[in-house]
Amino acid sequence: MGEFKLGERSDMSALAADFSAKRYIQVPEILDAHAAKAAQKALWSLPWGLCFNEGEAVHQISPDALQRMPPETQRQMLARVHQGAARGFQFLYNFFPMLEAATRLGKEAPMAGFFAFINSAPFLKFVRNVTGNDDIQWADAQATLFQPGHFLTWHDDSKSKDRRVAAYVFGFTEDWGSDWGGYLNFFDERRDVTAAFRPKFNVLSLFAVPTPHAVGVVAPFAKGQRFSVTGWLRTDDPPAEIRVLMK
Ligand SMILES: O=C(O)CCC(=O)C(=O)O
């Protein structure tokens, strides 16, 4: 866990009451200032791949493959993504698979320290207290980077066999413009937006599963980088490789 730790706070009961009432909350200054800067630095230097879905199938393109891909193939790929978005659920963003990397490489994996922090006793205690769910055992994780043209359409995180109680998003985005898209939108049953969280720095978004939400398309003129570490708080047993990191 090392350099990553939670910020000091005195609003735990207010956060829990808010979560219980609304089912989605934002927690400012989740990490101490030094830890937040360290996490952001680690994110900047990750080998970012690209991921998108084609119906139920998820495609993950490694940084190398992305670099080698001819422009015409990239154009065709993007056209297929847009056709998918016109039909239904679709996403496209840069990513780094923190869970897979930690499973394969253990402590040597990029972001292993932050992954271990998310699965440390203090953070798990924090999310158990705020969500009121004592059964949370661990959290999976991926790092994401939304750039112009990236998006994640309407969904509620429930379409998985994994036992997910809540979703979390650590935001590490600085100075995001209010016209740049990329907001985390929450919807009611009429598909009106009930809340839209602007990408921010050192803020944790926490929301119950299922809750309808989406990440709006990042505008072509957006200048920032929407960095996050995101995943789900789970009640199944952590994989053996992850249990080792949690010690
Ligand atoms: O990046 C975000 O704000 C939300 C991510 C999300 O909803 C997901 O990965 O399912």
Ligand SMILES: [Fe+2]
């Ligand atoms: Fe989601």
